Amino acid sequence: MQTPLKFISTGNLRRLLEALGKDYQVYVPVKKGNQRFYKRYLEPCDDMAIAQVRPFEPLKAFFFSAREKVARGFEPEAPLRDNKPYCIVGVKACDLKGFKVQDYVFDDHDYQDPFYISKRKANLIISSDCSLALETCFCSALGLKPYPQADFDLNLSEVKKGFLVETGSHKGEGIIKENSSLFEEAEKELIAKRDENREQVAKEVEKNIKYNDIPDQKSFKDIIQKNYDSSIWKEEAKACVECGACNTVCPTCHCFLLYDQKDEDKMARLRIWDSCMIKDFARVAGGANPRHKLWMRLRNRFEKKFDFFPKVADIYACTGCGRCISACPAKIDIRRVLKALVANVK
Numbered sequence: 001m002q003t004p005l006k007f008i009s010t011g012n013l014r015r016l017l018e019a020l021g022k023d024y025q026v027y028v029p030v031k032k033g034n035q036r037f038y039k040r041y042l043e044p045c046d047d048m049a050i051a052q053v054r055p056f057e058p059l060k061a062f063f064f065s066a067r068e069k070v071a072r073g074f075e076p077e078a079p080l081r082d083n084k085p086y087c088i089v090g091v092k093a094c095d096l097k098g099f100k101v102q103d104y105v106f107d108d109h110d111y112q113d114p115f116y117i118s119k120r121k122a123n124l125i126i127s128s129d130c131s132l133a134l135e136t137c138f139c140s141a142l143g144l145k146p147y148p149q150a151d152f153d154l155n156l157s158e159v160k161k162g163f164l165v166e167t168g169s170h171k172g173e174g175i176i177k178e179n180s181s182l183f184e185e186a187e188k189e190l191i192a193k194r195d196e197n198r199e200q201v202a203k204e205v206e207k208n209i210k211y212n213d214i215p216d217q218k219s220f221k222d223i224i225q226k227n228y229d230s231s232i233w234k235e236e237a238k239a240c241v242e243c244g245a246c247n248t249v250c251p252t253c254h255c256f257l258l259y260d261q262k263d264e265d266k267m268a269r270l271r272i273w274d275s276c277m278i279k280d281f282a283r284v285a286g287g288a289n290p291r292h293k294l295w296m297r298l299r300n301r302f303e304k305k306f307d308f309f310p311k312v313a314d315i316y317a318c319t320g321c322g323r324c325i326s327a328c329p330a331k332i333d334i335r336r337v338l339k340a341l342v343a344n345v346k
Contacts, residue, residue, distance in 0.1 A: 003173065005186035009162040012182040014044050017089065019179060024087035024124055027062070029055045038088070050090040051131035051158035054321055058251040059095035060102055062086050063119045064273075066248075070115065070258070071269035078114045085122030089156075092130055094139050094321035096151040098251030104313045105254045124171065127152035128163075131197065133204035136322025138335060141214045144320060146201045157194040164194050214335045215342040217316055223341040224307040228299070232340050237295035239330035244275030246324035246332070252305070252317040255281070276301050302337065 008016065020026050026041040031049040038055050039045070063086075072079050099120075106113035107120070129147035130137075139146060148155050153172035156163040164186050167173050176183055208214075227233075247253040257274040260267055274281060277298065282291040291297045309317040318334070325333050 003167040005191060006165040006167075006176060006183040007159075007162055007186045007190060008156075008165050008183050013050075013156075013163060016175075016179055016182050017041050017087075020087050020124070020175075023084065025084045026087045027089065029090040041089070050128050050156060050163075053130050053132055053134055053137070054092040054094055054323075055090075056249065056323065056326070058098065058249055058321075058323065059088065059091055060098055060251055060254070062088060063116055063123070064102060064106070064254060064256075065115075065271075067270060067272045068115060069268050070271045073266040073268070080114060080118055085124070086119065087124040087126065089126045089128070091125055091127040091148070091152065092321075093127070093144050093146060093148045094137075094319035095251050096125070096127060096148055097142075097144060097315075097319045099151055100315055101252040101309065101313070101317045102254055104309075104315075124175070125152045126154045126156060126172075127168075128156040129158065129194075129198060130201050131158050133201055133208060134322060134326075135208060136325045137205050137320065138209050138212070138214050138322060139320035140202065140205045141209050142217050142316055142318055142320040145198070146205050147198050157197070159190045159193050159197075164190055212335050213339060215339060219342045220306050220316060220338070221310075222307075223338075223345055224299075224303045226345045227341050230341070230344055232337065232344065233295040233299045236332055236337055237293075237298045239332060240277065240294055240298060241330055242277055242279065242294065243329065244277050245327040245329070246301070246334075247275040247277060248273060249323040249327045251319055251321060251323070276304070298332075302341075306338075 017026050017028070021041065027038045028041045029036050029049045029052070030039045030045065030047040031052065032047065036049050036052065036055040037057055069079055102116070103120070106116040127148040133146060137146070147157070148168075150168065152168040154175060155166040155168060157166070165176070165183065167176060247255070255274040255276060256271045258269055258271055260269050262268075279289070279292070279294075279297075281297065283289040291300055305317040309315055325335070
C-alpha cells in the first residue's frame with residue numbers, strides 16, 4: 001500500500017499510544033541493561049526502545065501462547081477470551097517473517113486454529129526499522145532487510161525528534177485518519193535521512209555475514225538431503241543439553257503438546273509449547289521413538305526449517321534473528337552449522 005509518508009514527533013507518538021490503549025493492549029519494547037523485551041504500555045516510560053533491534057522474546061508469544069486452555073470439559077465451543085486485542089509496537093522484519101510460517105501452520109489449512117486466528121485478525125502491528133545490528137543478526141542472508149517491507153499496519157523509522165510513518169494496511173490508514181492531528185507531512189530531508197539510516201544498518205548486517213562467512217539462502221537448496229547422514233549432526237549435538245531454548249525463542253517454531261488437567265469441577269485441555277530437541281518429542285504411545293538420538297533431533301530441527309518449509313510453503317523457516325545463538329547454553333551456532341552443511345556439498 002503506497003501512501004505518502006507522515007512524520008510523528010516523539011511526544012505525539014506517546015499520545016498516539018495512549019489513545020490506542022483505549023481499544024488495544026499496547027506493548028512496547030523497553031531496554032534494561034543490555035536486554036530488550038516487551039512491556040505493557042500503561043503510562044509514558046523513559047526506557048522505550050522502539051527503534052534499536054528486536055526484543056529477546058519472539059513476537060509469536062502474543063498470538064501462540066506458551067500455555068493456554070483450548071477446551072473445557074465437553075463444551076463444543078473453544079473457550080476464546082474476550083480481552084482487548086494486542087497492539088504490538090516496534091516489531092522488526094525478522095519477526096514479521098515469522099508470521100508467514102505461523103500463518104501457514106495455524107490458518108492456511110483445512111483445520112484452522114481459532115485461538116491464533118482470532119488474535120491475528122484483531123491485532124495491530126506497528127513495526128519499526130532496526131537502528132543497529134547485534135553481532136548475531138544475519139537477516140540479509142535469509143533475503144530480508146533490517147527494516148520491514150510488508151505485513152505491518154504502520155511502520156516507524158526513527159529520525160530526528162520523532163519517526164517517519166509508513167502505512168501498510170487499511171487498518172493502519174484508519175489509525176492515521178482517526179488521529180490526524182498527531183501527524184505531519186514528511187519532509188524530503190527526513191526521508192533522505194531515513195534511507196541513509198537504513199543503508200547504514202544494512203551494511204552492519206552485511207559486515208556480520210562477511211565476518212562469519214555465512215552462506216546466502218540461495219545455497220541452502222537440498223543441503224539437508226545431501227547431508228542427511230553427515231557426521232556434522234553428531235559433532236554439533238555433542239554439546240547440546242536438550243533444554244529447548246532454541247525452539248522457545250525462535251519466531252517460527254510452532255510445535256505444541258496437548259494435555260488434560262482436572263480441577264474440582266471439570267476437565268480442561270491445555271496446550272503448551274513443545275520442543276523437537278527434547279527426547280520425548282517424537283515418542284509414540286507404544287514407546288517407540290523414531291528420533292531417539294539427540295543428533296537425529298538436531299537434524300530434524302534443521303530439516304524442518306531448511307527442507308520441509310521450502311518445499312511445502314516456499315519459505316525458509318529461519319529469519320536470521322540470531323535469538324537461538326544467544327539463547328543456546330552450549331553455543332551451538334546456526335550460522336556455523338549452515339556454513340558446514342553448504343561447504344560439505346561443494
